Amino acid sequence: MAFTVADYTIFVLLLVLSSAIGLFHALRGGRQGTMQEFLLANRSMSFLPVALSLLATFQSAVAILGVPAEIYRFGTQYWFLGCCYFLGLLIPAHVFIPVFYRLQLTSAYEYLELRFNKAVRVCGTVTFIFQMVIYMGVVLYAPALALNAVTQLDLWGAVLTVGLVCTLYTALGGLKAVIWTDVFQTLVMFAGQLAVIVVGSMKVGGMGRVWQLAAERGKISGIDLNPDPFERHTFWTLAVGGVFMMLSLYGVNQAQVQRYLSSRTEREAVLSCYAVFPCQQIVLCLSCLTGLVMFAYYQEHQLTAAQSQASPDQLVLYFVMDVLKDLPGLPGLFVACLFSGSLSTISSAFNSLATVTMEDLIHPHFPGLSESRATLLSKLLALGYGLLCLGMAYVSSMLGPLLQAAISIFGMVGGPLLGLFCLGMFFPCANPTGAIVGLVAGLTMAFWIGIGSLTSNLQAGPSAPLLVNTTSFPQVGNLTTAVTATLLASAPKRLSGLQKFYSLSYMWYSAHNSTTVILVGLLVSVLSGPTKGEAVSARTIYPVLPRLLCCLPQRCRQQLSCGVRGSTEDVSSAEPVPCAMEKTSNGVLSGPVEGLAHTEEAEGEGFARAEGVHTYILQETSL
Structure with a gap:
């Protein structure tokens, strides 16, 4: 399986247009000469581009590969995740956005100093930097590795090209370039997935035939109302546990908060959050339909020897090459779709990391820094994080089986940070000591369960094949859930003691860890003297x-x-x-x-x- 000239042309065109958007905003579109322009797009964005950027930020390449693989393996139960989107976006729109926007923040962690003190702010900032740096290299390296295994596209050529292009337009064009390239890349992602669904379903006999085959093989799931939190996917796990996951993404994550703050009014920021809801539902439907079409296709077409040995995420790429191979240019469109996910995710990471480093770690020590020098330093920070991303991609290639541990770290950190913000925003009696101790307790609990689950599954050997395959990725599709899903993909049954504790569904991680922060924080605050x-x-x-x-x-x-x-x-x-x-x-x-x-x-x-x-x-x- 090899790319044609048309495929390479479409892929290169994606990179060229992304770079052009960044150069335009660097040279003409505001020139990015001030901190407000570079970090917050001069607070001038309307709700629609902000909404599409919010969507693209956490619609990574892992999601584009992961959700179809999840549906292919386990059926449509994961589709019920869409039930959590309403509350998961309504609460940020009416709780977090009004507080953050009216304080006119640049970094979300400025809030922690206003509410508690500088030490809490620094703790939150360092935790966020650790979270994003660990994940940046993986989100760039992982899809390139899978693509190389299937199409023989040069691995490091793809990594370096995408990483450098992303670094270029982020460092030059600032947040405005990141948002507008996210808009463009979102459209590319929609087009790529839609092409696969249309062509694949036509080869099977239409969507009716796809649904019929899936129903006959038991892949169409009903509503499972089992309240057991140790079941990997149930309605309650996805619909309730998913709300906390969404809050950690769309409520307090700096990459998203920065987009809210770039809106020209608070009303535009709230509207952007509302506009994400239908977009999220469309993305989820496209990904799930891709998985169903892939399942139906391989019910009627024999898997090759290489395909039968492939991990599920690689099978998605084999499927794409199978159904689109007779249509020059469309495989390239899907690859462009795949790397659009990577570009949008890591560009958001660069920009948000540059923002928190500048606002929370550098500016407090150099308050007299001139506007021009501060802006230049912010651009250099974005450039530096871009180069660090390439370094982390190389480190990811050296991790082998530990790659899954590196991926899972992202999901472990989101819940404790959510708990820290909720502690400050909803409980006036919480004090700085309680906030710091609560955050440490939440992180400790998160890593205890996460690493315990990982080691438990590694010891299980054959029962968890994905964990020892260095080219496999999580099966679910967004930045917080995806990175922990693999830990429990093949969780053994009838466990007891700590083994049972480690089998907690990954969808409850954010809820469990944020609750730990709040409870410990309140207890310590009461004992040490409430505010x-x-x-x-x-x-x-x-x-x-x-x-x-x-x-x-x-x-x-x-x-x-x-x-x-x-x-x-x-x-x-x-x-x-x-x-x-x-x-x-x-x-x-x-x-x-x-x-x-x-x-x-x-x-x-x-x-x-x-x-x-x-x-x-x-x-x-x-x-």
């Missing part, structure tokens, strides 16, 4: 109980606010106000007062609030 309500800014708290119990008298709702000064309900329900303020080179906010969300706290105190290293000062004389 008094009057010491907490109302702008950093989301009033869950007062909002849920809105029928109670005002006095009761004030008591439920735990003594937080200012009307937290007014803050959370205020009309979106676009911020016209800018951070000057010395970190002081300048601009019209209307740019800030109006709160009783600001009115009563003249508003003095330290936002990270940027101190926003509005004195009475300036009013």
